[in-house]
Amino acid sequence: MDGALSRVVAEACAALRPVLRPETAAKVGHVLTRLDGPLQVAVAGRIKSGKSTVVNTLIGRRVAPTDVRECTRLVTRFQYGTVDRVEVVQVDGTRQTLPYDQDGLVPAELGTEPDRIAYLDAYLTSATLHGMTVIDTPGLGSLDRASARRTEVLLGAGGGAPVPVAEVQPAPGEPGLDAGSRAAIAQAEAVLYVFTQAARADDEDALAIFQAYSTPQASSPINALGLLNKADQVMPGPDAADEWTAAAALATGQAAALRHRVWNVLPLVGIVAEATETGHFTEADADTLRQLAALDQAERELLFLSTDLFVRPEVPVPVAARSRLLERLDLYGVRRAVELLHAEPGLTAGVLRRRLSDLSGFPLVRDLLESAFRRRADGIKANVALAALDVVAAQAPPADRARIRDAVEELTARPEAHLLPLLQAAALVTSGVVPLPDELAGELARLVGSAEPGEQLGRPGAGTGALREAALEAAARWRSFATFGSTPAQSRIAHVVHRGFFLLWQRLGDGGAP
Numbered sequence: 001m002d003g004a005l006s007r008v009v010a011e012a013c014a015a016l017r018p019v020l021r022p023e024t025a026a027k028v029g030h031v032l033t034r035l036d037g038p039l040q041v042a043v044a045g046r047i048k049s050g051k052s053t054v055v056n057t058l059i060g061r062r063v064a065p066t067d068v069r070e071c072t073r074l075v076t077r078f079q080y081g082t083v084d085r086v087e088v089v090q091v092d093g094t095r096q097t098l099p100y101d102q103d104g105l106v107p108a109e110l111g112t113e114p115d116r117i118a119y120l121d122a123y124l125t126s127a128t129l130h131g132m133t134v135i136d137t138p139g140l141g142s143l144d145r146a147s148a149r150r151t152e153v154l155l156g157a158g159g160g161a162p163v164p165v166a167e168v169q170p171a172p173g174e175p176g177l178d179a180g181s182r183a184a185i186a187q188a189e190a191v192l193y194v195f196t197q198a199a200r201a202d203d204e205d206a207l208a209i210f211q212a213y214s215t216p217q218a219s220s221p222i223n224a225l226g227l228l229n230k231a232d233q234v235m236p237g238p239d240a241a242d243e244w245t246a247a248a249a250l251a252t253g254q255a256a257a258l259r260h261r262v263w264n265v266l267p268l269v270g271i272v273a274e275a276t277e278t279g280h281f282t283e284a285d286a287d288t289l290r291q292l293a294a295l296d297q298a299e300r301e302l303l304f305l306s307t308d309l310f311v312r313p314e315v316p317v318p319v320a321a322r323s324r325l326l327e328r329l330d331l332y333g334v335r336r337a338v339e340l341l342h343a344e345p346g347l348t349a350g351v352l353r354r355r356l357s358d359l360s361g362f363p364l365v366r367d368l369l370e371s372a373f374r375r376r377a378d379g380i381k382a383n384v385a386l387a388a389l390d391v392v393a394a395q396a397p398p399a400d401r402a403r404i405r406d407a408v409e410e411l412t413a414r415p416e417a418h419l420l421p422l423l424q425a426a427a428l429v430t431s432g433v434v435p436l437p438d439e440l441a442g443e444l445a446r447l448v449g450s451a452e453p454g455e456q457l458g459r460p461g462a463g464t465g466a467l468r469e470a471a472l473e474a475a476a477r478w479r480s481f482a483t484f485g486s487t488p489a490q491s492r493i494a495h496v497v498h499r500g501f502f503l504l505w506q507r508l509g510d511g512g513a514p
Contacts, residue, residue, distance in 0.1 A: 003378025005417060009385045010035050012411045016404060024400040027392040031385050038079065039377040042135040045194035050229040053270040054194055055136045057362060058369075060128055062278040064136050065105050074120055076106060079133040081123025091118045131377060135188060189384045190223040190373050193262065194270075196230045197250075204261060221430040222423065222448070223380055225372055226251075226258060226265035231361060232332035234267075243332065244359075260432040263372055266365050272333040273362035276353045280328055286349035288321040289334070293341035300342075304335045329356070375451070383423050386412075415503055422448050422500045425493040434489045440481065443474060444497055453508060468508045475501035 013032040017025040043058075045051045052064040059078055088096045088110050101107045106122055128134075228234075231247030239249075247267035255265040275281040292300065295315070303310045310331060311322050325334050336359050341347055347355070357363060373380070386408060393404035412421050426448045428434040429441050436444070447456050454460040457470040475498050482494035 003381065005378045005382035005419060006035050006385070008411060008414070008417050009382045012407050013385070013389070016407055019403055020400045021397060024392060024396045024404075027395075028389070028404070031388045031392065034388070035381060035385050037133070038130070039132045039373060039381060040077075040135060040189045041132055041373060042137055042188035042191045043194060044137045044191055045229075046196075047138075049194045049196050050270040051194050052136055053274045054192070054227060054229065054268070055134055057270065057273045057277045058128065058134050058192075059124065059126055060277055061104065061124065061126060062274065062280055063100065063105055063122065063124065065108070073114060073138050074117055075138065076120040076122050076136045077133055078122045078124060078126075078129060078136065080126065080129035082125065083123065084125060085123050087121040087123070088112055089118050089121060090116050095121075131374060189380050190225075192225050192227060192369070194227045194229050195254075196228070197234065204258065221259065221261055221263050222372075222376075222426055224262045225368065226254060226262040227270075227365065228254060228265055228267045229270045231267035232269045232272075232330065244361075260430065263430075264368060266368060267361050268365055269330075269332060269360040271328070271330045272336075272356055272360035273365075275328040275333070276357040276360065277362060281349075281353050281356070283349045284321070285325055285328060286352055288317060288325055289337045289341055289352070290345070291317045292322075292334070293338045293345065300338065304331060307331055310334070333360075371449075379419050379423050379448075382417075382420055383427075386420060386424075418496075418500055418503055419448070421496045425496045428489075428493060434487075434493055436490060436493070440478075440494075440497075443478075444493075447497065447500055447504075453504060456504065464508055468505055471501050471505035471508060475499075475505060 010032055013028050013035070017028050017032075020028060043051050043055050050066075052066045055064040055078065056062045056066075063078065064076065084100060086098045086100060086106055088098060090096075090112060096111060098107055098110065106120065110117065110120075228247060228251045231251075232243050234243055234247040234250055236242055236246040244267070251265045251267045255262065258265065292303070295303075295317075299315065303312075303315065307326060310326060311319050313319055315322075329337065333356060337352060337356055340352060340355050389404055389408055393401045393408075396404065411417055422444075426444050429436050429444055443458070446458055450456050452460075453467050453471070454462055457467055457474065459467060459470050462470070478494045478498035478501060482491045482498060486494055
């Protein structure tokens with residue numbers, strides 16, 4: 001495992017196993033196994049919200065079907081493998097291996113009745129999947145109750161989640177895991193929630209599932225991001241110049257409304273992002289767009305009034321080529337591409353693709369995912385492991401329970417592992433369980449949201465001396481808050497944050513060494 005925090009937790013798990021009863025040791029072993037795997041990111045949302053389009057964009061390959069077929073009713077885990085293949089995992093643990101179809105998608109026919117399938121493991125030789133498993137889920141709110149239920153289970157409700165069979169089946173001589181332990185150990189570690197237009201009450205309920213059915217260590221708004229997909233369909237109001245401006249304003253409002261559920265909300269035109277990030281947009285498409293850009297203005301404006309008018313046969317551009325553009329970019333993407341080419345006729349297909357990607361909003365989404373998930377994957381995974389250990393301890397005999405909790409307490413007291421209690425504190429604050437004044441909540445968010453001292457202290461670009469002074473002032477401020485005017489719960493958090501700033505001050509004094 002790559003992360004220092006995960007290694008610290010893994011060492012604690014390895015030291016615990018020999019002194020625990022076999023049943024408890026087996027459960028701790030499963031925690032250890034999960035620590036060594038990639039971050040598990042679930043893409044969830046209502047049916048027809050564009051989840052699979054988002055999955056394809058994240059992976060950089062068009063592999064998740066976006067039409068309704070048998071596999072879209074199942075949980076599919078896209079993960080790195082040396083050979084591209086799809087494994088159908090049945091409820092009894094048996095596996096059947098299938099190739100991707102001729103279009104590179106998960107096959108439509110799986111060779112097994114859907115009610116006998118637990119989930120799909122889809123392996124790809126994609127560098128994106130080296131450190132992150134992307135999980136495509138059935139749509140919540142689906143008319144197929146069984147499909148929706150699979151998503152609820154994955155997100156933590158109801159006592160189970162799809163996991164590799166190696167994690168479910170006990171090793172020789174080891175007892176099996178009960179359903180509750182499997183759920184605690186096998187939950188998704190982060191969630192990307194996709195919605196369209198304003199989030200509905202059941203969207204918020206679905207996000208609450210991820211939060212409420214696990215402990216704050218495992219899941220919090222810190223580990224959840226929202227995507228306002230199909231941003232091009234947001235109708236601009238009197239204060240918005242266009243669809244994107246309206247979508248950005250709506251996303252900002254949704255981020256505030258869902259602040260106890262997600263870290264942030266960003267707008268996205270998923271269909272354009274998928275086409276430009278997966279190679280679905282080709283040189284032939286760029287040629288068709290150039291032909292459209294060469295039409296006179298009145299004819300172009302008539303084309304973009306509706307999808308029906310866009311494919312009217314009277315225009316001297318092949319109907320099949322225009323239909324292909326609609327499939328890949330939708331009317332919004334085609335219109336924006338034609339505007340780009342009309343302004344700069346010499347744009348190459350590669351430059352046009354990058355411009356369209358920028359207009360889709362995906363680069364901002366990618367940057368946020370990088371900072372929110374990938375860079376903090378070590379802390380997220382370590383916290384999920386601590387949450388699982390807490391559940392294992394609660395179910396263990398008294399002697400084992402005491403040993404596990406003593407080990408966790410000793411671990412979190414170590415300076416190099418202080419990010420773990422900090423993340424737990426941030427989870428309690430961002431989820432609204434323990435409210436803090438906005439200024440202090442912002443300080444805590446900066447402290448856990450970056451590894452750069454300047455960003456952590458809200459002083460980017462400042463010198464070491466100024467940063468040391470700011471860290472010491474912050475430590476004193478939190479110690480004062482812990483002592484005067486705070487509730488007992490706030491005081492406990494304040495002591496954790498005080499120590500975090502004090503350790504940062506010490507680290508800066510050591511020349512920035514960890």
